[in-house]
Amino acid sequence: xxxxxxxxxxxxxxxxxxxxxxxxxxxxxxxxxxxxxxxxxxxxxxxxxxxxxxxxxxxxxxxxxxxxxxxxxxxxxxxxxxxxxxxxxxxxxxxxxxxxxxxxxxxxxxxxxxxxxxxxxxxxxxxxxxxxxxxxxxxxxxxxxxxxxxxxxxxxxxxxxxxxxxxxxxxxxxxxxxxxxxxxxxxxxxxxxxxxxxxxxxxxxxxxxxx
Amino acid sequence: xxxxxxxxxxxxxxxxxxxxxxxxxxxxxxxxxxxxxxxxxxxxxxxxxxxxxxxxxxxxxxxxxxxxxxxxxxxxxxxxxxxxxxxxxxxxxxxxxxxxxxxxxxxxxxxxxxxxxxxxxxxxxxxxxxxxxxxxxxxxxxxxxxxxxxxxx
Numbered sequence: 348x349x350x351x352x353x354x355x356x357x358x359x360x361x362x363x364x365x366x367x368x369x370x371x372x373x374x375x376x377x378x379x380x381x382x383x384x385x386x387x388x389x390x391x392x393x394x395x396x397x398x399x400x401x402x403x404x405x406x407x408x409x410x411x412x413x414x415x416x417x418x419x420x421x422x423x424x425x426x427x428x429x430x431x432x433x434x435x436x437x438x439x440x441x442x443x444x445x446x447x448x449x450x451x452x453x454x455x456x457x458x459x460x461x462x463x464x465x466x467x468x469x470x471x472x473x474x475x476x477x478x479x480x481x482x483x484x485x486x487x488x489x490x491x492x493x494x495x496x497x498x499x500x501x502x503x504x505x506x507x508x509x510x511x512x513x514x515x516x517x518x519x520x521x522x523x524x525x526x527x528x529x530x531x532x533x534x535x536x537x538x539x540x541x542x543x544x545x546x547x548x549x550x551x552x553x554x555x556x557x558x
Numbered sequence: 559x560x561x562x563x564x565x566x567x568x569x570x571x572x573x574x575x576x577x578x579x580x581x582x583x584x585x586x587x588x589x590x591x592x593x594x595x596x597x598x599x600x601x602x603x604x605x606x607x608x609x610x611x612x613x614x615x616x617x618x619x620x621x622x623x624x625x626x627x628x629x630x631x632x633x634x635x636x637x638x639x640x641x642x643x644x645x646x647x648x649x650x651x652x653x654x655x656x657x658x659x660x661x662x663x664x665x666x667x668x669x670x671x672x673x674x675x676x677x678x679x680x681x682x683x684x685x686x687x688x689x690x691x692x693x694x695x696x697x698x699x700x701x702x703x704x705x706x707x708x709x710x711x
Contacts, residue, residue, distance in 0.1 A: 379711030380693035387703040396701030418695040442643035447593035450637040
C-alpha cells in the first residue's frame with residue numbers, strides 16, 4: 348500500500364486533469380429544476396467536510412455545518428446560506444436514518460512467523476464481532492499481511508494462514524462463511540516500510556473491514 | 559482443405575469474439591450492496607427496472623429508484639454510503655476503486671428526490687475524482703456528509 352501510494356497520487360492527478368481540464372464542466376441545465384445542497388456534520392464523528400457547488404455562473408464553497416445552497420437558475424452562482432439544524436433534520440432526517448451503519452476497520456497483530464494473535468489483539472476480536480452485528484447485511488473483508496522476514500512466497504502463504512485463522516475465529520463466533528472474504532497480500536503492503544528481511548511486529552497483521 | 563481450415567479459423571475467431579466479450583461483461587465486480595430497503599424500491603439496469611432487495615449487488619451504471627413510500631441505503635466497496643428517501647432517483651454513473659493500480663473515481667447523478675452521500679476512501683485518496691451531479695449544479699466533495707434535494711422542473 349505504502350509503496351504504491353505515489354502511483355495512486357499520480358492517478359489522482361490524472362483523473363483531476365481529465366475531470367477539470369476540459370474547461371467548465373457541462374452542467375446539464377434543466378431550467379426550473381431546484382437543487383438544494385446541504386453540508387452536514389458526520390453522524391458518527393461530527394466532522395464537517397467541504398463541498399464546492401458549481402453551475403454555469405460560478406462556484407460556491409460550503410465548509411461549515413448546515414451551510415447550504417439552493418440552485419434555481421444558471422444565471423447566478425449558487426448562493427450560500429446557513430440553515431437551522433432543526434429544519435435540516437426535518438427535511439433530511441428520514442433519509443439520514445436510512446444510511447447504512449458506517450463501515451469499520453480493525454487491525455489484529457500476530458506473533459512472529461505464526462498465525463497466533465497477540466494478547467492485545469485477541470481482545471479486539473469482540474469489537475469486530477460487535478461491528479458485524481451492527482450491520483444489516485455484513486460484508487467482512489479479511490486481508491493477511493506479514494513483515495519482510497522470509498521469502499515473498501512463504502510470506503504470501505503466512506498471510507493467507509493469518510487471514511484464514513481470523514476467518515475461522517469469526518465463523519466459530521457465528522458469522523456466516525459466505526459473508527467473509529479472506530485473502531493475503533503477503534509482504535507487499537507494509538504498514539511500517541522496511542527493507543527486506545526486517546523483523547517488524549507492526550507489519551505482522553490482519554486488516555479487517557466490516558461494512 | 560486449406561480453405562476449409564481457413565474458414566474454420568475465421569468462424570472460430572468470429573464466434574469467440576462474440577462469446578468471450580459478453581462473458582467477460584457478465585461478471586463485473588460489484589460496486590456495492592443494498593444494505594437497507596423499505597417500501598417500493600428498484601434497481602434499473604440496462605433499461606429494465608426490477609424490485610430491489612436487501613443484499614443485492616449494485617453495479618456501475620445502475621440507477622437506484624424509490625417509490626412514494628420507498629427508502630434505500632447502499633454501501634459501496636470504498637466505504638462510500640448513499641441513502642435515498644421516497645420518490646427519488648440516483649444513478650451510479652461511474653465507480654472505480656482499485657487503489658493498487660491508482661484507479662479511483664466516483665460519479666453519482668442525483669436525478670430527483672432526496673438523498674444523502676457520505677464519502678468513503680475514494681474521497682480520501684482522490685477527492686478530485688468525485689463528482690455529485692444534479693440537473694442544475696455539480697458538487698465537488700472534500701469529504702463527509704452531504705444532503706441533496708432535487709425537484710425537477
